[in-house]
Amino acid sequence: MLSPGATIGVLGAGQLARMLALAAARLGFKTHVFAPSADEPAFDVCAARTIAAYDDPDALDAFARAVDVVTYEFENVPAATAEFLDARRPVRPNPRALALTQDRLVEKEFVQGLGVETAPFADVPDAGALARAVAKLGRPSILKTRRLGYDGKGQVAIRGGGDLGALFRALGGAPCILEGFIDFVKEVSVVAARGVDGEFHAYDISENQHENHILAETRAPAAILPETAVRAKEIARRIAEAEDYVGVLAVELFLVKSGRSERLIVNEIAPRVHNSGHWTLDGALTSQFEQHVRAIAGWPLGSTARLGRVTMRNLIGDDAERWPEIAAEDGACLHLYGKREIRAGRKMGHVTRIELE
Amino acid sequence: MLSPGATIGVLGAGQLARMLALAAARLGFKTHVFAPSADEPAFDVCAARTIAAYDDPDALDAFARAVDVVTYEFENVPAATAEFLDARRPVRPNPRALALTQDRLVEKEFVQGLGVETAPFADVPDAGALARAVAKLGRPSILKTRRLGYDGKGQVAIRGGGDLGALFRALGGAPCILEGFIDFVKEVSVVAARGVDGEFHAYDISENQHENHILAETRAPAAILPETAVRAKEIARRIAEAEDYVGVLAVELFLVKSGRSERLIVNEIAPRVHNSGHWTLDGALTSQFEQHVRAIAGWPLGSTARLGRVTMRNLIGDDAERWPEIAAEDGACLHLYGKREIRAGRKMGHVTRIELE
Numbered sequence: 001m002l003s004p005g006a007t008i009g010v011l012g013a014g015q016l017a018r019m020l021a022l023a024a025a026r027l028g029f030k031t032h033v034f035a036p037s038a039d040e041p042a043f044d045v046c047a048a049r050t051i052a053a054y055d056d057p058d059a060l061d062a063f064a065r066a067v068d069v070v071t072y073e074f075e076n077v078p079a080a081t082a083e084f085l086d087a088r089r090p091v092r093p094n095p096r097a098l099a100l101t102q103d104r105l106v107e108k109e110f111v112q113g114l115g116v117e118t119a120p121f122a123d124v125p126d127a128g129a130l131a132r133a134v135a136k137l138g139r140p141s142i143l144k145t146r147r148l149g150y151d152g153k154g155q156v157a158i159r160g161g162g163d164l165g166a167l168f169r170a171l172g173g174a175p176c177i178l179e180g181f182i183d184f185v186k187e188v189s190v191v192a193a194r195g196v197d198g199e200f201h202a203y204d205i206s207e208n209q210h211e212n213h214i215l216a217e218t219r220a221p222a223a224i225l226p227e228t229a230v231r232a233k234e235i236a237r238r239i240a241e242a243e244d245y246v247g248v249l250a251v252e253l254f255l256v257k258s259g260r261s262e263r264l265i266v267n268e269i270a271p272r273v274h275n276s277g278h279w280t281l282d283g284a285l286t287s288q289f290e291q292h293v294r295a296i297a298g299w300p301l302g303s304t305a306r307l308g309r310v311t312m313r314n315l316i317g318d319d320a321e322r323w324p325e326i327a328a329e330d331g332a333c334l335h336l337y338g339k340r341e342i343r344a345g346r347k348m349g350h351v352t353r354i355e356l357e
Numbered sequence: 358m359l360s361p362g363a364t365i366g367v368l369g370a371g372q373l374a375r376m377l378a379l380a381a382a383r384l385g386f387k388t389h390v391f392a393p394s395a396d397e398p399a400f401d402v403c404a405a406r407t408i409a410a411y412d413d414p415d416a417l418d419a420f421a422r423a424v425d426v427v428t429y430e431f432e433n434v435p436a437a438t439a440e441f442l443d444a445r446r447p448v449r450p451n452p453r454a455l456a457l458t459q460d461r462l463v464e465k466e467f468v469q470g471l472g473v474e475t476a477p478f479a480d481v482p483d484a485g486a487l488a489r490a491v492a493k494l495g496r497p498s499i500l501k502t503r504r505l506g507y508d509g510k511g512q513v514a515i516r517g518g519g520d521l522g523a524l525f526r527a528l529g530g531a532p533c534i535l536e537g538f539i540d541f542v543k544e545v546s547v548v549a550a551r552g553v554d555g556e557f558h559a560y561d562i563s564e565n566q567h568e569n570h571i572l573a574e575t576r577a578p579a580a581i582l583p584e585t586a587v588r589a590k591e592i593a594r595r596i597a598e599a600e601d602y603v604g605v606l607a608v609e610l611f612l613v614k615s616g617r618s619e620r621l622i623v624n625e626i627a628p629r630v631h632n633s634g635h636w637t638l639d640g641a642l643t644s645q646f647e648q649h650v651r652a653i654a655g656w657p658l659g660s661t662a663r664l665g666r667v668t669m670r671n672l673i674g675d676d677a678e679r680w681p682e683i684a685a686e687d688g689a690c691l692h693l694y695g696k697r698e699i700r701a702g703r704k705m706g707h708v709t710r711i712e713l714e
Contacts, residue, residue, distance in 0.1 A: 004680060004693045004706075022379050025402045028680075028693025028706065045382045047401035285639075285688055285711070300685040307664055307713065323361060323385075328657040331642055336361045336385025349361075349385065354642070356664065 002068050002297040004028030007047070009067030009089070011054070011081070013040030015337035015347060016073035016273050019281070021045045023289035029297065032067050034059070041337045042073075054081045064088035071247060071296050075101050075271050076148055092196075092296040093271045097243040101269045103146045104177045111266045114238050118266050119254070120180035127168040133178040134158055140181045143167060145174045153213075182265055184254035188222045190236040191277035193248045193291045196298040200240060201291070202233040203284060203304045208252070208276050214345060218276045218312045220283060224255060228262040239269060248292040250274030275314065275347070282333040282352040283310035308356040320348035359425050359654040361385030364404070366424030366446070368411070368438070370397030372694035372704060373430035373630050376638070378402045380646035386654065391420050398695045399430075411438045421445035428604060428653050432458050432628050433505055449553075449653040450628045454600040458628045460503045461534045468623045471595050475623050476611070477537035484525040490535040491515055497538045500524060502531045510570075539622055541611035545579045547593040548634035550605045550648045553655040557597060558648070559590040560641060560661045565609070565633050571702060575633045575669045577640060581612060585619040596626060605649040607631030632671065632704070639690040639709040640667035665713040677705035 002008075008024045010017045013035035021031035021042055030047035033040075038051050048066060052059030055078060063085075064070070070091045072082075075098060082095035091098075100110050108118045122133035124143065134141060145154040156167050158178070168176065187210070192202035207222035208215055222229070236251045250270040256263045277288035286294075286302025294301055315322070320342055326334050336349035365381045367374045370392035378388035378399055387404035390397075395408050405423060409416030412435060420442075421427070427448045429439075432455060439452035448455075457467050465475045479490035481500065491498060502511040513524050515535070525533065544567070549559035564579035565572055579586070593608045609624040634645035643651075643659030651658055672679070677699055683691050693706035 001681065004677075005695065005697060018382070022382055022402070025375070025379055025695065026692055027684075028695045030401050030695065044387050044404035045379070045402050282642075285690065294684070303688045305688065305713075320361075324358065324656075327384075327651070331660045331662065333642065335383050338362065338382065338385045338387065340362060356662075 006068040007032050009070040012073035013042035015041050017042035019289045024293045034063050092246040097245050097271045101271045105146050119182050122178045124176040124178050127165045130164045130168050137180040142179045182254050185257050186255050188253050189276040190232045190251045192236040193295045194240040194245045195295050200237050201301045201304050204306050205229045205232050215275045220279050220310045247295045248273045248288050279310040279312040308354040311353045313351050315349040317344045326351050363425040366427040368434050369430035370399035372398050374399035376646045381650045389424050449603040454602050454628050458626045462503050476539050479535045481533040481535050484522045487521045487525050494537040499536045539611050542614050543612050545610050546633040547589045547608045549593040550652045551597040551602045552652050557594050558658045558661050561663050562586045562589050572632045577636050577667045604652045605630050605645050636667040636669040665711040668710045670708050672706040674701045683708050
């Protein structure tokens with residue numbers, strides 16, 4: 001167990017790193033943030049900072065010497081960076097968990113290997129393979145780059161007609177995966193944590209609503225059958241155990257209904273704190289950020305007890321200009337990430353509303 | 358109203374400044390901390406820092422230029438410092454409110470001038486005056502320095518016998534005040550905030566238990582009559598209005614019972630966030646720290662709704678070594694202040710326990 005006063009190293013300096021640093025401070029830890037550019041949200045709240053490229057070995061080495069454990073706020077940390085650091089300090093979640101989620105094909109094969117359902121998929125290494133994949137999975141389907149996609153970036157829908165070669169080239173000619181269409185009623189997510197000793201705690205399942213491919217709103221608890229909630233937590237636990245995972249992870253799931261029964265299909269795994277868990281900052285006894293810090297520090301996990309019915313709404317782009325109105329709203333918990341420039345699609349903050357039960 | 362991205366200047370870098378900085382960050386503000394020594398809790402979580410003496414005009418001037426509003430975490434900020442800064446940037450709470458609480462004699466006269474009861478008191482400018490004061494107020498009574506006392510420091514009990522001259526000299530020969538004995542059943546406190554526009558919100562009254570003259574435990578709500586709670590809030594409001602106060606203040610009150618009726622006597626005013634309000638971090642929708650930031654930024658105040666029955670326990674000195682046990686306690690919310698060295702009587706952190714209602 002790391003003692004209070006120890007230093008948590010964080011790769012990435014966006015809002016997730018910022019909220020991790022704030023949570024780490026509550027527990028008496030210092031945070032050292034490492035990121036390539038200076039003007040980032042987390043740099044305002046950390047004890048130490050390194051501004052350097054993720055492939056700068058000298059900077060990484062000095063960073064490793066200055067911290068007691070390394071974590072990250074985003075899954076696209078280069079594998080070489082994670083391995084370099086892991087040879088010097090514990091990297092949590094471990095580099096293997098990171099690698100598994102960096103490639104959609106590898107991730108889906110991993111999940112299916114656990115006996116857990118994913119969307120049907122096919123490997124699309126080149127334009128030729130796309131025609132065969134579409135023939136197999138039908139239309140509509142979604143072509144996604146295997147790597148580096150987020151918030152709807154790096155993907156394109158395959159509907160009737162269209163030049164498949166052109167669609168493939170539109171994604172830069174990178175290796176892709178084709179995913180079959182899922183007729184889901186909603187997306188839910190499990191945010192859970194696993195400790196160094198294998199202790200596992202999941203928050204209540206939340207349901208997510210997207211707008212323009214970006215998470216817009218999360219509500220907890222999700223309106224799902226009790227057995228579906230149990231099953232969702234079990235899926236997260238199975239994934240975490242198979243990866244020997246340490247820290248918070250999020251699993252996004254599609255909920256498919258046939259009659260009154262509900263089925264869960266894994267959409268994506270995020271090896272980190274997740275936007276759909278922001279509601280825990282105000283709506284649970286332990287926030288996902290503190291939970292992550294506890295886990296990677298080797299501490300016991302905190303209580304995931306929920307304080308009421310919670311709705312978290314993202315403030316995206318111009319939404320952030322509504323801060324005076326939200327600040328004046330009775331009971332609204334406002335969070336702003338300290339980003340200087342408002343840009344379309346940029347997550348600027350969020351607001352949580354709690355209905356005490 | 359300060360916009361998110363603005364910089365809050367804080368004088369003092371202890372745990373209160375640290376928790377203010379964490380709250381400011383939630384709302385998208387930056388914090389610039391000013392204090393004389395480097396190894397302090399707030400320096401780990403702020404965007405900018407100045408390490409300089411409180412009477413260094415160049416450092417103060419540069420600090421004022423770098424911030425949008427100035428606040429402080431302790432009431433012993435030199436008056437000259439507050440005035441120097443107030444000529445350059447808004448200082449909130451204002452220097453007059455600060456001055457009023459820096460001198461126990463001035464504070465008591467101010468409170469009585471509002472028609473609010475204090476302990477009986479007498480001015481003790483010198484050893485000779487002490488004998489007359491004791492003759493007037495009787496024994497037991499308490500001799501306190503007019504300035505710079507906290508946590509039981511700068512005070513001595515006058516009981517039967519004893520050499521009054523020696524007792525006076527034991528407090529360094531500084532101007533003192535003698536306070537008559539109050540046979541109170543408990544100490545309660547009001548933590549409240551007043552906004553720039555005069556908006557006033559008080560949290561539920563809490564009750565405090567001291568050990569060795571240091572706050573040990575706070576429970577909210579206090580077990581007092583509903584009309585006593587109303588009266589306590591009214592006292593805080595009257596004080597805040599008379600001072601044209603902006604920010605969070607705490608008023609410590611003695612509760613005296615005669616039969617079933619309850620009477621409140623003002624013990625002390627703290628022109629700042631207060632240890633007896635720490636329960637609001639986990640136990641209220643808006644913490645006292647966010648409330649203070651909202652007030653000094655000219656924002657509307659947040660909801661003071663309480664989430665349950667709350668107990669806050671300070672971790673003083675060696676108590677901090679119990680962190681592994683508290684970290685493992687289900688539902689306990691642990692806060693550690695990042696102080697490197699454990700010292701007897703030093704506030705190292707606190708733990709909050711909530712019983713959801």
